[in-house]
Amino acid sequence: MYYYKNLQNWMNDSILSTLAKHLPQLLNNQFNTSRWGDLPLWLDCLHNLPNIAADPIHLDSGVHIGNPVQLTGPSDEFQKKLMTLHPWRKGPFSLFGIEIDSEWRSNLKWDRIASHIHPLANRLVLDVGCGNGYHCWRMLGAGAERVIGIDPSAKYVCQFLALKHFTKNTLPIDVLPIGIQDLPANLHAFDSVFSMGVLYHRKSPLDHLQQLFDLLRPGGQIILETLIVEGGYGYSLVPKGRYAKMRNVWFIPSAKTLISWLRRVGFKDARLVDVSITSTREQRKTPWMTYQSLEDFIMTDGSGRTLEGYPPPTRGFFIAEVTTKELR
Secondary structure, rough: OHHHHHHHHHEEEEEEEHHHHHHHHHHHOOOOOOOOOOHHHHHHHHHHOOOOOOOOOOOOOOOEEOOOOHHOOOOOHHHHHHHHHOOOOOOOOEEOOOEEOEEEEHHHHHHOOOOOOOOOOOOEEEEEEEOOOOOHHHHHOOOEEEEEEEOOOHHHHHHHHHHHHHHOOOOOEEEOOOHHHHHHOOOEEEEEEEEEEEEEEEEOHHHHHHHHHHHEEEEEEEEEEEEEEOOOOEEEEEEOOOOOOOOOOOOOHHHHHHHHHHHHHEEEEEEEEEEEEEEOOOEOOEEEEEEOOOHHHHHOOOOOOOOOOOOOOEEEEEEEOOOOOOOO
């Protein structure tokens, strides 16, 4: 698709040339109405966005694109068009003065980890399971040379493309509608790889960690966020049925267990850098995400425990490194 022309050209002569060969077919497979029945509606939204080159674009303290005076036509009509892509789960975004108040205040997550990671200046960065790419924009704002996000949800990718439309495709940032399994094996290409909110959705967490390891070049860094529980070495919670109404939560490890998993696949200097209990300050319903949210998934007795009686949703950030000797 023409949205990825610049990325394809860059990939052809880059360390990701093996991915470039397969990219057109991967895009055709994902941007397919047999897979996404509402895809024509989402693409129609993209095709009918106003032709504006946003100025300014500020990505250092948030994602701020354009000036309100640039917006032609009524702002409520523009907002209605963006709502075609509801629900907006990650954000917030400021687009020509319209505040897209997403379900997740993803800026709070970024603020918790920004000081712990390697500086992103001049680094090739991958964000696995990035949703609509909020953190990809923040990574670019932090100086990354190029940022690539991957997420198999075509709707969230269309949200990203709606925002990028106003940059006139001039920035080195892309979100692809693919999963980690679609990437070539043993790429060893990226300087920094982020996996946030993915691990607990994997039936085989060690396989996921191995995939992340194989994406990193020597000297690269993994930044991983996942649900964790209290417990000693080797302990993991395996929910019976749902966890906070989520069906696909398989393993929630203790911090010590996850660090041992990271070491097992070859990462070095694995450490926990942040722990936070998810609150309704960070995840909640908004006019831009009107479905059920955290308040509907936890008990009302003030304990913070999930409706199923499990410990409150607690997220840990882990960082680890890859050195030359570990590559296989």
